[in-house]
Amino acid sequence: MTEILDSYGVFRNGLISAEALRASGMTTYTVHRLTLRGELARVRRGWYVLGKHWTDARPDERYRLCVRATAAEATTELVLSHHSAAVMHGLPLIGPWPATVHALCPDAAGGSSHRLLTSHRNRGDLNPVTIAGVTVTSLTRTVVDMAVGSSFLIGVTMVDHVLHQEAVRRQREKRTGLHGSPPITKDVLLTELDAVQPRVGRRAAERAITFANGLSANAGESLSRVRFEELGFEVPELQVRFVVQGRTYFVDYFWRGVRKIGEFDGALKYSRGEVMAGRDVVGVVMAEKNRENILRPKVISFTRWGWDLAYDARAFAQFLTEQNVPRARRR
Structure with a gap:
């Protein structure tokens, strides 16, 4: 089907108009059948995309x-x-x-x-x-x-x-x-x-x-920082630099008063090319673990969390309390 549609030039950067489908010779019944079979997906009245394009698309x-x-x-x-x-x-x-x-x-x-x-x-x-x-x-x-x-x-x-x-x-x-x-x-x-x-x-x-702070590198880090603020915990320093054995490391969060490192681990990082650099997931996870082992002796504690925990405000508040994250001073 893609080849037929291509020959009529119906694609508009992925979108296909109902008018273009009719011009290519397709009847309303044909379009309906292609939609039922999943070969086409209706975006809104009068506009379609290829079914696979819609299925693979993120929200x-x-x-x-x-x-x-x-x-x-x-x-x-x-x-x-x-x-x-x-x-x-x-x-x-x-x-x-x-x-x-x-x-x-x-x-x-x-x-x-x-x-x-x-x-x-x-x-x-x-x-x-x-x-x-x-x-x-x-x-x-x-x-x-x-x-x-x-x-x-x-x-x-x-x-x-x-x-x-x-x-x-x-x-x-x-x-x-x-x-x-x-x-x-x-x-x-x-x-x-x-x-x-x-x-x-x-x-x-x-x-x-x-x-807002431009040192937050992704939405998960922003989410965590907002949670600290809303839940009454101290908002830590961001992207603090550590030099260990001649190598430089930056951490997501650092509570200097209690010498505590915090790291947000988003699942997305293990699927992004710039992070993976040709390595498999196991290799990336092991590298993260080795990095943590290098940094741990430089601080009193090291804590990690992910999307699900940070998104659930009640669970995150309990987690932060259990991890001894300092409370914010009363304003």
Whole structure:
């Protein structure tokens, strides 16, 4: 089937329109049968993808397809925002992606929600960008909108991600001497927040932006740090450097007052090419264990945890207490 569809040029970066399927000679009945057999998957009314593409796609990839299909189906050009802009920018989300597509509608009398499209009566974005043929709010505006309208956890996770990526970009530019756009910093985000002037959620956004830290290298590390804050534990230093036998090691968390190292172990790290470097999982795990053995004599204690534990706030609080993680001082 793929060869037949290819010959008619029906693919639109993975998406297939119902109109293109009809033009290729397929009837409604044929499309229905292909869908039942799993050879096609319906993204939304009027848009499909190959079944294997949909089956193999991660939740963020499925939502991205839905966003692109909805934008393509719209009768007027949409400026997508919030979760929809976030997924197009590649921002991480802890929790499920929404079922609807979000767009700015500054001229509307109020925000509205339909089955597939949620519009927001926010100020328009003066600097929208185009990603994969879809117009979305700028990265700065997207992060601010998410910090305003989402939980502290989601806001911190996204701001952490952007600050971390910007730090990586600055390091690369310093090495190469090739400089791009000005970096996105906390001050830049707070300035954008002033420009947006949200009716509600301003203090929540300020809190998330202020708490954020670009030293958090992934969403799991951000999740853990948010849990420390919310559960009343001391927020540790991040990416602290240890030099042992002439070699340098950086640890995720370090509680200096009690000489304690904390490490977040996400399952994803054991499937990423830059971490695996051609090694098998056993080899990577053994390397991590050896690293821990080298660092343990330099501290009083060393604690590890993963996604499931950090996500369950009650279980994580009990775990941190049992591991003697220090409590935060009363503010």
